[in-house]
Amino acid sequence: MHSSGQTLNGSEIFFECLRREHVEYIFGYPGGSLLKVYETLHDVKDIQHILVRHEQGATHMAEGYARATGRPGVVLVTSGPGATNTVTGIANAYMDSSPMVVFTGQVPSSLIGNDAFQEADIVGITRPITKHNFLVKDVRELAITIRKAFFLATTGRPGPVLVDMPKDILNSSCVFEFPETVDIRGFKPTFKCHINEVEKAAQKIAKAQRPLLYIGGGVISAEASEELRTLAIQQNIPVTMTLQGLGAFPGNHPLSMGMLGMHGTYWANQAVNKCDLLIAVGARFDDRVTGKVDTFAPQAYKIHNDIDPTNVDKNIKVDLPIVGDAKNFLATLLEVMPEKKENREPWLSEINAWREQCPLTYSSEDDLLRTEFVIDEVSRQTSGNAVVVTDVGQHQMWTSQFYTFINPRSIITSGGLGTMGFGLPAAIGAAFGIKDRPIVLFCGDGGFMMNVQELVTAVHNKMPVKIFLINNSFLGMVRQWQELFHQEKYSFTDLGDSNPDFVKVAEAFGCKALKADNPESARQAITEALAYNEGPILVDFRVVKKDMVFPMVPAGGSISDMLLARLNPKTMV
Amino acid sequence: MKHIISVLVENKFGSLNRVAAMFSARGFNLESISIGETEDTEVSHMTIVTRGEDQIISQVLKQLNRLVDTIKVTDLTKQPHVERELLLMTLKLSKTVQHEIFELITVFKGKVVDIKQKSITIEVIGSPDKINTTIDIFRPYGIKELARSGAVAIHRGE
Numbered sequence: 001m002h003s004s005g006q007t008l009n010g011s012e013i014f015f016e017c018l019r020r021e022h023v024e025y026i027f028g029y030p031g032g033s034l035l036k037v038y039e040t041l042h043d044v045k046d047i048q049h050i051l052v053r054h055e056q057g058a059t060h061m062a063e064g065y066a067r068a069t070g071r072p073g074v075v076l077v078t079s080g081p082g083a084t085n086t087v088t089g090i091a092n093a094y095m096d097s098s099p100m101v102v103f104t105g106q107v108p109s110s111l112i113g114n115d116a117f118q119e120a121d122i123v124g125i126t127r128p129i130t131k132h133n134f135l136v137k138d139v140r141e142l143a144i145t146i147r148k149a150f151f152l153a154t155t156g157r158p159g160p161v162l163v164d165m166p167k168d169i170l171n172s173s174c175v176f177e178f179p180e181t182v183d184i185r186g187f188k189p190t191f192k193c194h195i196n197e198v199e200k201a202a203q204k205i206a207k208a209q210r211p212l213l214y215i216g217g218g219v220i221s222a223e224a225s226e227e228l229r230t231l232a233i234q235q236n237i238p239v240t241m242t243l244q245g246l247g248a249f250p251g252n253h254p255l256s257m258g259m260l261g262m263h264g265t266y267w268a269n270q271a272v273n274k275c276d277l278l279i280a281v282g283a284r285f286d287d288r289v290t291g292k293v294d295t296f297a298p299q300a301y302k303i304h305n306d307i308d309p310t311n312v313d314k315n316i317k318v319d320l321p322i323v324g325d326a327k328n329f330l331a332t333l334l335e336v337m338p339e340k341k342e343n344r345e346p347w348l349s350e351i352n353a354w355r356e357q358c359p360l361t362y363s364s365e366d367d368l369l370r371t372e373f374v375i376d377e378v379s380r381q382t383s384g385n386a387v388v389v390t391d392v393g394q395h396q397m398w399t400s401q402f403y404t405f406i407n408p409r410s411i412i413t414s415g416g417l418g419t420m421g422f423g424l425p426a427a428i429g430a431a432f433g434i435k436d437r438p439i440v441l442f443c444g445d446g447g448f449m450m451n452v453q454e455l456v457t458a459v460h461n462k463m464p465v466k467i468f469l470i471n472n473s474f475l476g477m478v479r480q481w482q483e484l485f486h487q488e489k490y491s492f493t494d495l496g497d498s499n500p501d502f503v504k505v506a507e508a509f510g511c512k513a514l515k516a517d518n519p520e521s522a523r524q525a526i527t528e529a530l531a532y533n534e535g536p537i538l539v540d541f542r543v544v545k546k547d548m549v550f551p552m553v554p555a556g557g558s559i560s561d562m563l564l565a566r567l568n569p570k571t572m573v
Numbered sequence: 574m575k576h577i578i579s580v581l582v583e584n585k586f587g588s589l590n591r592v593a594a595m596f597s598a599r600g601f602n603l604e605s606i607s608i609g610e611t612e613d614t615e616v617s618h619m620t621i622v623t624r625g626e627d628q629i630i631s632q633v634l635k636q637l638n639r640l641v642d643t644i645k646v647t648d649l650t651k652q653p654h655v656e657r658e659l660l661l662m663t664l665k666l667s668k669t670v671q672h673e674i675f676e677l678i679t680v681f682k683g684k685v686v687d688i689k690q691k692s693i694t695i696e697v698i699g700s701p702d703k704i705n706t707t708i709d710i711f712r713p714y715g716i717k718e719l720a721r722s723g724a725v726a727i728h729r730g731e
């Protein structure tokens with residue numbers, strides 16, 4: 001470790017700054033513009049570099065790590081194609097507000113703008129998908145820029161920040177000074193909620209007959225689950241969560257209503273429809289949650305707490321906006337809440353009636369293997385204690401329905417961008433961050449192939465990721481829409497003739513693999529996989545091809561348009 | 574409704590791009606944008622003219638504030654402010670209309686900045702409305718070339 005005041009070159013400064021930011025892992029891939037950095041890295045022992053096999057994999061790994069631990073994920077890639085390959089991962093982290101710092105090599109300053117070999121204007125390209133980004137133009141600016149990047153990525157609403165470092169900057173030297181504090185005059189997020197507004201919220205809650213907490217990922221990133229739990233239980237308020245909010249409140253508690261929205265539970269959506277007070281915390285009224293905005297929570301007085309003012313009144317006009325940190329909001333609310341509470345039993349029994357009317361079920365009469373069974377069984381065998389990573393599609397929605405999330409930071413999924421190929425690298429990244437809980441990946445056969453190369457990274461580093469491949473030989477969610485809304489024209493969604501033998505693929509990578517095609521073999525395979533910790537293990541679950549995810553509120557529809565079953569798609573409630 | 578927004582931004586490369594790109598990415602209307610240094614060389618002043626319903630304008634202001642490079646965002650529309658725009662315009666010149674053109678320049682408090690055998694270049698400063706009127710009035714004489722600066726605005730002092 002070097003100290004301040006020493007003369008260091010840009011590459012040495014880079015690692016000194018990372019040390020001071022307590023970085024454990026860098027997910028990266030070397031290249032021409034970064035040769036000096038990798039030369040320095042050769043002798044760095046206290047920060048581990050994880051070699052990926054594609055830069056997109058590095059970004060999803062960094063995000064998986066960030067979501068599992070709450071600490072920023074760090075990516076290091078070269079200029080040009082190395083940088084452009086990170087774009088999807090950065091966009092994903094931006095949409096899901098994950099803290100991440102991406103370092104890109106750049107061609108030497110003198111060549112910028114000349115269409116030099118491996119040059120891309122990555123700062124220009126990533127401007128709309130980063131919280132902020134920087135091009136370092138002077139080695140004396142490197143340390144403060146890195147400090148600012150970590151500060152921005154982790155402060156307020158988290159998000160990705162990119163730092164572009166030209167080759168000559170990394171080679172030239174200056175006196176190293178690490179700025180302990182950082183002040184960015186255009187960046188002052190509001191943490192503390194306005195007390196008058198919180199008091200008004202408390203009064204509304206105290207008087208509400210049919211209140212509902214609508215919880216998003218913001219509660220998890222603010223580490224506010226405990227405050228939420230206390231509030232909900234103390235005030236007897238049912239809790240529904242977004243995909244990213246799952247685990248913020250224990251899914252096995254009677255007040256938990258599971259997820260709301262397009263594939264949310266019947267009772268959560270009915271409750272939204274009938275509630276007289278909606279308390280949204282760290283959620284952003286996404287279109288997959290609201291459906292048709294005019295008919296969303298039509299009877300409710302709406303309170304919205306969010307750290308990002310742009311989320312307020314963006315999709316839906318609310319009655320009481322409260323800008324600030326979710327933990328601050330909930331903690332202050334608990335302080336000012338009157339002791340006495342309304343009798344909420346009629347409301348809770350109304351909700352329970354909906355729950356009994358249309359529970360989440362799946363057929364278990366035949367001996368066919370269904371995704372719901374696999375997820376249900378994994379939930380049971382892990383007692384809801386796993387860190388569950390998903391890819392995107394049907395299996396992702398079934399995971400939200402059938403895995404019982406007990407703790408925060410238990411689901412890592414691509415919600416906003418819906419990136420197929422996210423799952424495998426994100427699970428590997430999560431496994432680097434969390435060693436004392438099983439890391440479970442549910443991934444479709446389509447998405448698995450999109451970043452299959454990262455299996456090497458998992459095998460090489462002996463990461464104990466349980467890869468539960470939900471293989472229906474279809475792009476299932478697209479197929480579902482084709483069946484319901486596009487005249488059953490299964491255009492390019494049947495992968496049955498072209499999929500590889502996934503067991504052989506895994507084995508070729510040196511990954512242990514099993515296959516299961518009925519409930520009993522699936523149960524055994526899950527037990528075996530959960531007990532295996534020498535490295536990754538893949539189970540190829542050959543599930544039925546044509547299941548659909550229900551309930552389903554069609555895109556842009558109202559709760560009253562909710563589809564409940566496949567047999568008659570016109571069944572409305 | 575038309576809104577005029579004043580934005581103080583860090584005087585760094587890319588600041589203008591960040592603002593303009595945010596408008597296009599979010600589908601906000603952008604009628605004009607002008608930028609220049611302030612008394613503090615590290616800060617630039619940007620004047621933005623946009624149109625939209627109240628809800629949209631509220632989003633515009635919040636999204637502008639959210640950009641890390643923006644230091645202060647003010648909607649000047651409903652506050653006392655001064656708004657000016659510069660017009661540079663070259664007109665066809667002939668003996669028959671010469672007199673009328675000079676008279677109109679006086680009416681609009683314009684200045685002649687260049688004059689040639691067959692053309693005259695003038696400058697006019699005023700509110701965007703005045704600039705619109707100026708252009709309409711001079712149009713019949715034959716506009717050869719025209720450039721507008723876009724609006725620049727600041728608060729009126731106290």
